Amino acid sequence: MFRLPPPQLLRFLVLTLCTALVPLAAILAGGDEKDDDKLSPAKAAEVVGRWSKQIVPVEIWFKKFEGDPPAGHQQEFEEKRPMEVAALAVDPATLWLPDPELDPRAIARMAAGADRIPARLHGYFLQVPGWILSAENPLAGVDALKFVPASDAGAEGDLLGLKATLDSGSWTFSVSPVGKSLQVRGPALWSKVEAGLLLLTAKGDPAGYTFASRLPIQGQPENVYANPLWRGADLAAAPVLTVQALDKLSELFVKKAAGLIPTVKIIPRKEEEADESEGFHRAFSRRFRGMDTEPNDLFASGLAVGPRQVLVDFPLDRELAIRMEQVKVIAGGEERPARFIGAFKRFGAFLVEVEKDLPAHLDLGKASSYSLYQPLLAVSADHATGKRRDWVDFNRVSRFEKGYRNVLEAVSARFPRRGALFFSMDQELAGAAIEVRRDDDGDESFRPSFSRRQFFLQRGRSFVDLRLFTIGDLKELLDKAPQNFDPRLVPRPAERExxxxxxxxxxxxxxxxxxxxxxxxxxxxxxxxxxxxxxxxxxxxxxxxxxxxxxxxxxxxxxxxxxxxxxxxxxxxxxxxxxxxxxxxxxxxxxxxxxxxxxxxxxxxxxxxxxxxxxxxxxxxxxxxxxxxxxxxxxxxxxLEIGPPDFENAPKEKLEEIGLTVKDLTYEVRRHYRLRDDAPGVVVQKVESGSKAAVAKIGPYEIITSMSGQAVASAKDFHQKFDALMKAGKKDLELKVERLGKSRLVKIRL
Amino acid sequence: MAKIKSCRFVIPSLIFLLLAWSPRQASPGDEKPEAPGERPMDFRQIIAQAKSKVFPALIYVAPVVEEFSGGKREKREQGGSGVIISPEGYAVTNWHVIEKAVSIRVLLFDGRFTTAEKIGEDRETDVGLLKIKPPREAAELPHARFADSGKLREGEFVLAMGAPWGLSRSVSLGIISSTTRYLPGRSEYSLWLQTDASINPGNSGGPLVNTEGEVVGINTLGSIVGGDLGFAVPANTVKRIVDSLRSHGTVQRSWTGLRLQPLHDFDRNIYFEGSEGVLIASVDKGSPALRAGFHTGDLLLKAGSVPVNGLNYEDIPAINTLLGDLPVNQEVQIALQRDGKDLALTLTPRAKGKVEGEDFELKDWNMTVKAINEFETPALFFFVKEGVYVQGTREPGNAAKAGLRRGDILIKVDGQAVTTIEELQTAYQNLINDSKRDKKALLEVLRNGLTYRIVLDYSTRYKD
Missing domain, CATH: 2.30.42.10 (PDZ domain)
Structure with missing residues (x-):
C-alpha cells in the first residue's frame, strides 16, 4: 500500500503544504506572546478548569458471557475490578466513548462519574468507531456541550486537545495542541491524534471529539470511513445504530442470512472399542486425550458458497478426517448428504458438495473490501451447545495489520465468531471469518493433537486465529481450491483407516x-x-x-x-x-x-x-x-509409501462361537518369533473371558498353526476352515497352538 | 528372617513358599523315647512311638550357600531339616536347602555337631543327599526307614517332622489329603503327597512319617495363603533318586525332546478319544524325537515293550520317568498312532545334561550372569540357543545404571561375540586388565527379541 506519489503529485502536495503552513508559520513567527497563549501553563489550567467536568470517568464491570470471562480482560474480571475509561459527556445524560472493543454482552454494568451513576449502551456510531452511552440519572456538574458550528471549527492546526488518562490510579488531564505533525498517504493528509480528545478552538470553545486516531485535514478518499468525522456538529448529526434498532435488524439479518449459513453435521466412523490387548499405552492415551467421551456427531456451520457447494467451517485434523464417514448439510429443513471435496491446507475449513441445489447461496460475483472503521453486521451460527443458535453481532474494522504469512488483514474491533458472515450496513455482503491454520499444527507427532476439536467444542474464541476474508478472498480460495487442499486430510474407508x-x-x-x-x-x-x-x-x-x-x-x-x-x-x-x-x-x-x-x-x-x-x-x-x-x-x-499391515491393522477374524479373535501374522510379529515369511499360522489377538477358547486356556499372542490337521495360512483362511467344519457338522475343533517354540494340542467341543 | 526363594511357577490360586529356614526360632525339644516292645493301643501312644522312632534321626542342616541372583556373588547362611536314612550317615533333605552349598554343618538330635558333604541333588524332584561325617569314627548313627509310599491312602495319619532350629525338633499332625497330586510346572517326574499337617519353613527337608514311624515323604512345599496345605515328595520317588545319587552323584535322565499331554484335560475341557497311549504335545527343535520323526498330535502307545497310558495329568510324571530312564544313546522302538494309522519310529534318547546354567560374577560391572539353559530358561533359549544372560544387577551398580536388566542376553561385548561363560570371562578380563582404555564397554544385548546397544560405564567403584 505504500507508494511514493508521482512527481507531479508530490509537487502539488508540497505547494499545498506550504500554502497551508504559511499562515501557521506566520503565527508562529509572529511573536512569542501568541505562542505562549496557546501553550502556557496558565492556558492549560484554564482549559482544564473549564472543561474537565465534561470528561467523565466510566467504570465498565465485566461478567462471564457463555461461560468465559471477556477476552482480553480476564485479569480485570478475576481481580474483580472494572475497566476504567474516560468518556465525553455531551449532556448530563449522554456520553460519547471511543469504541472500547468489547462485546457488550460481557459487560455486567457501567457506572459513570464520581457518583457512579449507572449507564448503559445506547447505540453505536456508524461512521466512526464510537459508542453512545446514556446515564440513568443526570450526571452532576455536567453541562450540555454546545459545539461551534462546523464551519467555525477552525483550521486544524489551531486546535487544542483535552484528554483524561488514568495514571497511577488517578485521572490526569492533559492539554496539548493538535495537528502539529502531519501524515501523508496518497492524496490524504491527516494529523495523527489520540482517540478520546475533546477538541477545543484556540478561543477555548468545544469544536469536536476524536473517536479515531486520525484527524483528516485534506484529501477526499471516496470512503467516508477513512475520513472520520470529528467536528462536534457533524457528530451530533451522524447516524447512530441504537441497541433497539440493532435487535430489529438482527431479526432481519438472521432471516436473510441464516439460509446462507447452513448447519453441517459431521458423522465420524465410530472408533473401534479399544482392545486392552492393544496395549496399555494406546488405551491409556485414548482416555488421556478425552476420546472416550467424544460425541458421536459433530456440528459445524457452513457457508453456502455455490449452488451446491458448502464451505464447512471446521478445522480437521488427520485423525478425524480419516474417520469422517459422512457429512450432511441441513438446508431447507432437510438433511442432505454431501460429498467431501477437500480440506484446505492453510485454513480450518473444508469443502463439500450436495446433490441438489441449495435453497440459497452466496453471490461471490461482487468484489468487496474492508475500510478502516467500517461497521459490520456479523451473522453466525453457533453449535457449541448442540442446538443451533444464530447470532448477530455489531462489529467494526478497527485496523489493518500484517498477519500470518505476511498477509495484510483487516482486524475487527471484537473478535469475530468463527464462520461469521459479514454484511455492511446496507446489507451488502462484505466477507466471512475463517480460521487460519498454522503450518506446525499437529506437530505433536507422538500424540496427534486433539486440541483442535476441543477448541471447537468450546467457544471457538481464544487461541484460534480467525481472519476476515473479503468476498474476493473467498472467491480466490475457491477458484484455486484443488491446489490448496491438504492431501493428508482426506477421509478413508474403514479398512484403510x-x-x-x-x-x-x-x-x-x-x-x-x-x-x-x-x-x-x-x-x-x-x-x-x-x-x-x-x-x-x-x-x-x-x-x-x-x-x-x-x-x-x-x-x-x-x-x-x-x-x-x-x-x-x-x-x-x-x-x-x-x-x-x-x-x-x-x-x-x-x-x-x-x-x-x-x-x-x-x-x-x-x-x-x-x-x-x-x-x-x-x-x-x-x-x-x-x-x-x-x-x-x-x-x-x-x-513415502504405506507399509504392509502390522498387528494393529492386520486382517482379523473373530470366531464368535468360541470367543476367539485371530489376526494375520504380520512382518513384525514374524521377526519377533523368528518365523519365516511363508510359515503358516495366525496370532491370537483376543480371547473372550469365559468363552470356550478361554477355558481351553488359549492366550493372547499365542500362535495357532493348524486347525484339524490343516495348516492355517491367514485369519481369513482360519475362519473359512472353521465355517467348513461347522457346515460339515463336526463336533470338535482341534487346534495346534504354539508359544515360544513349544506347541500343544487344543480340542474344543463345538 | 525367613529367606523366601521366589518360585518360577505360579500355581493357580495358590502361592507356595519354597521353604528354607534361616535363624532363629526356639522351641522346646525334650523327648523321651517310649519303652520298646509294647503294643500301644492309645492313639496318643501311637503318635508318641512313631515320633520317637524318627526323632533321633532328624538333623538340623545349616549350609552356607552361594547366591548370584542379587547381582553379586554372595554367601549366605541357610537352615533346613533333614533325616538320616542309613547307619553310615546318609541323610536326605530338599535340593533347595543345599543348592549351591559351599559348606554344610549339621546338628544331630543328641546335640553333637558335625559337617556333611553333598553327595548329590536333583532339582527336578527337589531332593538332595548328604553324607554326614560321624562325630565318632565308625559309630553308627540313628536312622529312619522308608515305607512304600505307594501303599498310602488318603485319610491316613501322618506326622510332619523337622528341625526348626538347632536342637529343637518339631512335629505336626495331619492326614494324607491326596497321594497323587499333580502340580503344573513341578511334576515332571513325580507326583506329590498332599497333607494338612503343617509344612512350614521349620520342617522343610524333614520327613513325613506314618504311624509306624516310617518315612513316607520329604516335606517340601507349604502354602502361604491356605494354612492347611502342604506337599511332600513321596518316599518311593525319594528312594529312586537317592539310589541314583548314591551311585552316580546325579540322576542321569535321558532326554527325548518330547513333551506330553494327557488324553483327558478337565481343566481345559480338552478330551481326546481312547484310553491308551499319551499325546505328544510338542517336539523340541533339534531333539532326538524330532530327528526320529515325531509330530505334535502323535499318540504314543509303547516305548519299547512297555505300554504307556496317559489318560490324565496324574499319569504323565510316570511316563516322563519311563522315558527318562531309557538308556542314553541306545535305540528304542516306539509304537505310535498318527491320524488313526499305526506307526513305529526309532528313537535314540540323549543325556538330559545340565538343567541349570553356570553362574558367573562380573564384579567390576556389578552384575552376575548365567548360561542359558533350555530347561531352566526356555523363553531365553527360544531366542538364543547358546548364550549368557544377566542374572542380576546390583543396586546401586554400574550395570543397573547403564540400564541392564535381569533377562538381558549378552550378545557382544566390546565387539566380540560371547556365547559361553568362558568367552564372556575372557572378554571381561581383557577389558578390566587393560588399564590404558576408558572404563567403558559397548554391549549388545538382546531384550524382547531385539538387540540393543548399551554403553556400560564401569568407572565407578562401588563398595561391597
Missing part, C-alpha cells in the same frame, strides 16, 4: 554415552538427536535406500518445507531404559486370565515415533533423510 507410512527399521534412541562411543557427538549434539537403526526389514524403503543396522538417522525433511525435523524420541519413551523396556515373553504358565487379557504385545510395535511422523507428512510426499553411516553424514530422498 489405520494405514501407516513406514520406513522399515527398528531403532533405539541415541544417548550421550552411545554418541561418544560411536564418535558422532557433534552430528548428534551429544546424543540429543539420533535414532540408531537396529534392524532393517527386507523390501522396506530403508532397505531399498541401503540403510544398515548401525546407521543413525538424524532428521527428516518434508521436501515442501525448508526446515528439517530432527529425530529424537519424546514423551514417555524418551527414557532409554523405558524405551527398551516392554513386557516380554517370560510369562509364567499359570497366570490369571484377567491379567493375560491386559498384557501388551511382547513385540515392539511399528507404530513408533518415526513412522508416525512419516505418516503425518503423508504418503506420496517426498522426504529427505539425513543420516550417519559409519560416522559419515549422508542424505537420501525417498517417496
Amino acid at each position: 489405520k494405514d501407516m507410512v513406514w520406513f522399515g527399521i527398528e531403532f533405539q534412541p541415541l544417548n550421550r554415552e552411545l554418541a561418544r562411543n560411536q564418535g558422532v557427538e557433534i552430528a548428534t549434539r551429544g546424543g540429543e538427536i539420533g535414532l540408531l537403526a537396529l534392524h532393517v526389514y527386507p523390501n522396506s524403503p530403508a532397505a531399498k535406500a541401503q540403510i544398515e543396522p548401525g546407521d543413525i538417522l538424524l532428521s527428516i525433511r518434508d521436501l515442501e518445507e525448508p526446515e528439517p525435523y530432527e529425530l529424537h524420541v519424546t514423551g514417555e519413551e524418551a527414557t532409554f531404559s523405558s524405551f527398551m523396556d516392554h513386557i516380554g515373553e517370560d510369562i509364567p504358565d499359570e497366570v490369571e486370565e484377567q491379567m493375560l487379557a491386559q498384557m501388551p504385545a511382547p513385540w515392539r510395535s511399528p507404530r513408533n515415533f518415526l513412522n508416525n511422523k512419516l505418516t503425518e507428512i503423508g504418503e506420496g510426499n517426498e522426504v529427505e533423510v539425513a543420516y550417519l553411516h559409519k560416522g559419515e553424514e549422508k542424505k537420501l530422498r525417498l517417496k
Whole structure:
C-alpha cells in the first residue's frame, strides 16, 4: 500500500503544504506572546478548569458471557475490578466513548462519574468507531456541550486537545495542541491524534471529539470511513445504530442470512472399542486425550458458497478426517448428504458438495473490501451447545495489520465468531471469518493433537486465529481450491483407516554415552538427536535406500518445507531404559486370565515415533533423510509409501462361537518369533473371558498353526476352515497352538 | 528372617513358599523315647512311638550357600531339616536347602555337631543327599526307614517332622489329603503327597512319617495363603533318586525332546478319544524325537515293550520317568498312532545334561550372569540357543545404571561375540586388565527379541 506519489503529485502536495503552513508559520513567527497563549501553563489550567467536568470517568464491570470471562480482560474480571475509561459527556445524560472493543454482552454494568451513576449502551456510531452511552440519572456538574458550528471549527492546526488518562490510579488531564505533525498517504493528509480528545478552538470553545486516531485535514478518499468525522456538529448529526434498532435488524439479518449459513453435521466412523490387548499405552492415551467421551456427531456451520457447494467451517485434523464417514448439510429443513471435496491446507475449513441445489447461496460475483472503521453486521451460527443458535453481532474494522504469512488483514474491533458472515450496513455482503491454520499444527507427532476439536467444542474464541476474508478472498480460495487442499486430510474407508507410512527399521534412541562411543557427538549434539537403526526389514524403503543396522538417522525433511525435523524420541519413551523396556515373553504358565487379557504385545510395535511422523507428512510426499553411516553424514530422498499391515491393522477374524479373535501374522510379529515369511499360522489377538477358547486356556499372542490337521495360512483362511467344519457338522475343533517354540494340542467341543 | 526363594511357577490360586529356614526360632525339644516292645493301643501312644522312632534321626542342616541372583556373588547362611536314612550317615533333605552349598554343618538330635558333604541333588524332584561325617569314627548313627509310599491312602495319619532350629525338633499332625497330586510346572517326574499337617519353613527337608514311624515323604512345599496345605515328595520317588545319587552323584535322565499331554484335560475341557497311549504335545527343535520323526498330535502307545497310558495329568510324571530312564544313546522302538494309522519310529534318547546354567560374577560391572539353559530358561533359549544372560544387577551398580536388566542376553561385548561363560570371562578380563582404555564397554544385548546397544560405564567403584 505504500507508494511514493508521482512527481507531479508530490509537487502539488508540497505547494499545498506550504500554502497551508504559511499562515501557521506566520503565527508562529509572529511573536512569542501568541505562542505562549496557546501553550502556557496558565492556558492549560484554564482549559482544564473549564472543561474537565465534561470528561467523565466510566467504570465498565465485566461478567462471564457463555461461560468465559471477556477476552482480553480476564485479569480485570478475576481481580474483580472494572475497566476504567474516560468518556465525553455531551449532556448530563449522554456520553460519547471511543469504541472500547468489547462485546457488550460481557459487560455486567457501567457506572459513570464520581457518583457512579449507572449507564448503559445506547447505540453505536456508524461512521466512526464510537459508542453512545446514556446515564440513568443526570450526571452532576455536567453541562450540555454546545459545539461551534462546523464551519467555525477552525483550521486544524489551531486546535487544542483535552484528554483524561488514568495514571497511577488517578485521572490526569492533559492539554496539548493538535495537528502539529502531519501524515501523508496518497492524496490524504491527516494529523495523527489520540482517540478520546475533546477538541477545543484556540478561543477555548468545544469544536469536536476524536473517536479515531486520525484527524483528516485534506484529501477526499471516496470512503467516508477513512475520513472520520470529528467536528462536534457533524457528530451530533451522524447516524447512530441504537441497541433497539440493532435487535430489529438482527431479526432481519438472521432471516436473510441464516439460509446462507447452513448447519453441517459431521458423522465420524465410530472408533473401534479399544482392545486392552492393544496395549496399555494406546488405551491409556485414548482416555488421556478425552476420546472416550467424544460425541458421536459433530456440528459445524457452513457457508453456502455455490449452488451446491458448502464451505464447512471446521478445522480437521488427520485423525478425524480419516474417520469422517459422512457429512450432511441441513438446508431447507432437510438433511442432505454431501460429498467431501477437500480440506484446505492453510485454513480450518473444508469443502463439500450436495446433490441438489441449495435453497440459497452466496453471490461471490461482487468484489468487496474492508475500510478502516467500517461497521459490520456479523451473522453466525453457533453449535457449541448442540442446538443451533444464530447470532448477530455489531462489529467494526478497527485496523489493518500484517498477519500470518505476511498477509495484510483487516482486524475487527471484537473478535469475530468463527464462520461469521459479514454484511455492511446496507446489507451488502462484505466477507466471512475463517480460521487460519498454522503450518506446525499437529506437530505433536507422538500424540496427534486433539486440541483442535476441543477448541471447537468450546467457544471457538481464544487461541484460534480467525481472519476476515473479503468476498474476493473467498472467491480466490475457491477458484484455486484443488491446489490448496491438504492431501493428508482426506477421509478413508474403514479398512484403510489405520494405514501407516513406514520406513522399515527398528531403532533405539541415541544417548550421550552411545554418541561418544560411536564418535558422532557433534552430528548428534551429544546424543540429543539420533535414532540408531537396529534392524532393517527386507523390501522396506530403508532397505531399498541401503540403510544398515548401525546407521543413525538424524532428521527428516518434508521436501515442501525448508526446515528439517530432527529425530529424537519424546514423551514417555524418551527414557532409554523405558524405551527398551516392554513386557516380554517370560510369562509364567499359570497366570490369571484377567491379567493375560491386559498384557501388551511382547513385540515392539511399528507404530513408533518415526513412522508416525512419516505418516503425518503423508504418503506420496517426498522426504529427505539425513543420516550417519559409519560416522559419515549422508542424505537420501525417498517417496513415502504405506507399509504392509502390522498387528494393529492386520486382517482379523473373530470366531464368535468360541470367543476367539485371530489376526494375520504380520512382518513384525514374524521377526519377533523368528518365523519365516511363508510359515503358516495366525496370532491370537483376543480371547473372550469365559468363552470356550478361554477355558481351553488359549492366550493372547499365542500362535495357532493348524486347525484339524490343516495348516492355517491367514485369519481369513482360519475362519473359512472353521465355517467348513461347522457346515460339515463336526463336533470338535482341534487346534495346534504354539508359544515360544513349544506347541500343544487344543480340542474344543463345538 | 525367613529367606523366601521366589518360585518360577505360579500355581493357580495358590502361592507356595519354597521353604528354607534361616535363624532363629526356639522351641522346646525334650523327648523321651517310649519303652520298646509294647503294643500301644492309645492313639496318643501311637503318635508318641512313631515320633520317637524318627526323632533321633532328624538333623538340623545349616549350609552356607552361594547366591548370584542379587547381582553379586554372595554367601549366605541357610537352615533346613533333614533325616538320616542309613547307619553310615546318609541323610536326605530338599535340593533347595543345599543348592549351591559351599559348606554344610549339621546338628544331630543328641546335640553333637558335625559337617556333611553333598553327595548329590536333583532339582527336578527337589531332593538332595548328604553324607554326614560321624562325630565318632565308625559309630553308627540313628536312622529312619522308608515305607512304600505307594501303599498310602488318603485319610491316613501322618506326622510332619523337622528341625526348626538347632536342637529343637518339631512335629505336626495331619492326614494324607491326596497321594497323587499333580502340580503344573513341578511334576515332571513325580507326583506329590498332599497333607494338612503343617509344612512350614521349620520342617522343610524333614520327613513325613506314618504311624509306624516310617518315612513316607520329604516335606517340601507349604502354602502361604491356605494354612492347611502342604506337599511332600513321596518316599518311593525319594528312594529312586537317592539310589541314583548314591551311585552316580546325579540322576542321569535321558532326554527325548518330547513333551506330553494327557488324553483327558478337565481343566481345559480338552478330551481326546481312547484310553491308551499319551499325546505328544510338542517336539523340541533339534531333539532326538524330532530327528526320529515325531509330530505334535502323535499318540504314543509303547516305548519299547512297555505300554504307556496317559489318560490324565496324574499319569504323565510316570511316563516322563519311563522315558527318562531309557538308556542314553541306545535305540528304542516306539509304537505310535498318527491320524488313526499305526506307526513305529526309532528313537535314540540323549543325556538330559545340565538343567541349570553356570553362574558367573562380573564384579567390576556389578552384575552376575548365567548360561542359558533350555530347561531352566526356555523363553531365553527360544531366542538364543547358546548364550549368557544377566542374572542380576546390583543396586546401586554400574550395570543397573547403564540400564541392564535381569533377562538381558549378552550378545557382544566390546565387539566380540560371547556365547559361553568362558568367552564372556575372557572378554571381561581383557577389558578390566587393560588399564590404558576408558572404563567403558559397548554391549549388545538382546531384550524382547531385539538387540540393543548399551554403553556400560564401569568407572565407578562401588563398595561391597
